[in-house]
Amino acid sequence: MTKPTDGYLRRYDSEGLGMSDLEQRTHAIGVDIGGTNIRAGVVSWDGEILDTVHAPTPRSAASLERALEGTIRELMQRHEISAVGLAIAGFLTRDRTTVRFAPHLPWRQAAVGSDLTRRLGVPVVLEHDANSAAWAEYRFGAAKGSENVVIIAIGTGIGAALLIDGEIFRGSYGIAPELGHIQVVPDGRTCPCGKRGCWERYCSGTSLIDTAIELLASQPSMSTPLAREVRMDPGSISGRRITAAAQDGDPLGEATVAEFARWLGVGLAMVSDIYDPDLIVIGGGVGSSAPMYLDEAREHYAAMVTGAGHRPLARIRRAQMGEEAAMIGAADVARAARSESTSG
Numbered sequence: 001m002t003k004p005t006d007g008y009l010r011r012y013d014s015e016g017l018g019m020s021d022l023e024q025r026t027h028a029i030g031v032d033i034g035g036t037n038i039r040a041g042v043v044s045w046d047g048e049i050l051d052t053v054h055a056p057t058p059r060s061a062a063s064l065e066r067a068l069e070g071t072i073r074e075l076m077q078r079h080e081i082s083a084v085g086l087a088i089a090g091f092l093t094r095d096r097t098t099v100r101f102a103p104h105l106p107w108r109q110a111a112v113g114s115d116l117t118r119r120l121g122v123p124v125v126l127e128h129d130a131n132s133a134a135w136a137e138y139r140f141g142a143a144k145g146s147e148n149v150v151i152i153a154i155g156t157g158i159g160a161a162l163l164i165d166g167e168i169f170r171g172s173y174g175i176a177p178e179l180g181h182i183q184v185v186p187d188g189r190t191c192p193c194g195k196r197g198c199w200e201r202y203c204s205g206t207s208l209i210d211t212a213i214e215l216l217a218s219q220p221s222m223s224t225p226l227a228r229e230v231r232m233d234p235g236s237i238s239g240r241r242i243t244a245a246a247q248d249g250d251p252l253g254e255a256t257v258a259e260f261a262r263w264l265g266v267g268l269a270m271v272s273d274i275y276d277p278d279l280i281v282i283g284g285g286v287g288s289s290a291p292m293y294l295d296e297a298r299e300h301y302a303a304m305v306t307g308a309g310h311r312p313l314a315r316i317r318r319a320q321m322g323e324e325a326a327m328i329g330a331a332d333v334a335r336a337a338r339s340e341s342t343s344g
């Protein structure tokens with residue numbers, strides 16, 4: 001029996017399968033809540049952003065909820081809204097009413113969804129930001145038409161989401177999947193999560209810096225523009241600087257990106273061994289540099305997956321929805337959840 005709170009996970013096609021004509025064409029608000037900024041947008045039934053409001057993210061829980069209420073009300077004054085979705089980087093309860101913990105936000109065991117629903121008078125649905133972005137890709141972007149999909153968002157770390165038979169998989173307690181913290185190197189680099197050797201310590205924007213420093217230490221005679229910068233001030237080097245150096249043909253930059261591609265392939269092979277997806281979508285800030293490393297990562301993936309040469313391989317595509325993916329997905333999640341609750 002399908003739970004009302006999970007009803008939006010039924011597969012809706014681009015024409016709004018399962019929704020009435022009126023419900024298809026209602027607007028919803030999606031809010032991407034980052035550690036620095038709140039980005040809210042009015043999203044149409046077909047994924048178009050019609051209006052946006054930005055605001056800084058307050059540091060206290062009470063101030064954050066007031067800021068969200070004010071931002072949402074501003075949009076509600078200009079548009080007729082059926083539901084609101086909040087995209088949150090943190091652990092949520094499985095019914096998506098409460099934030100258990102959000103590392104960059106002040107909420108701890110906070111009933112944010114029900115509190116804002118009461119204040120605003122419209123349903124407010126919470127969703128993990130990676131799941132929100134994945135849902136946007138599934139409904140409108142790179143994952144449209146696929147059934148079993150892994151979304152990998154590569155930025156400071158690795159965010160991930162799974163769609164299994166067209167439904168978001170969140171695990172028994174609403175926390176899955178933390179793919180970035182699969183251990184790929186026993187006793188490897190220290191991770192902020194408390195473990196060592198996590199995948200994101202070798203395949204992320206910050207990992208590029210560590211890799212460049214390690215490569216230079218193993219080849220002290222290397223003398224390139226990037227190598228000189230790293231020696232002079234390693235703290236000033238960014239992942240963006242390394243990818244730019246690689247694009248310019250700097251040997252240290254190229255070697256660093258090649259290592260990144262290798263570890264991406266290693267991780268994707270492990271994920272495919274577990275989930276056997278038909279599609280893998282790569283997004284996130286480092287995902288924008290995918291043309292530099294994706295072909296090489298595909299080769300590593302194809303060589304390392306169990307049964308290599310004797311099984312179909314997942315297609316690997318770049319994300320299409322850009323920085324607005326979480327906002328669009330959160331709005332669509334909220335609209336579909338409202339549709340399910342009113343029809344059930």
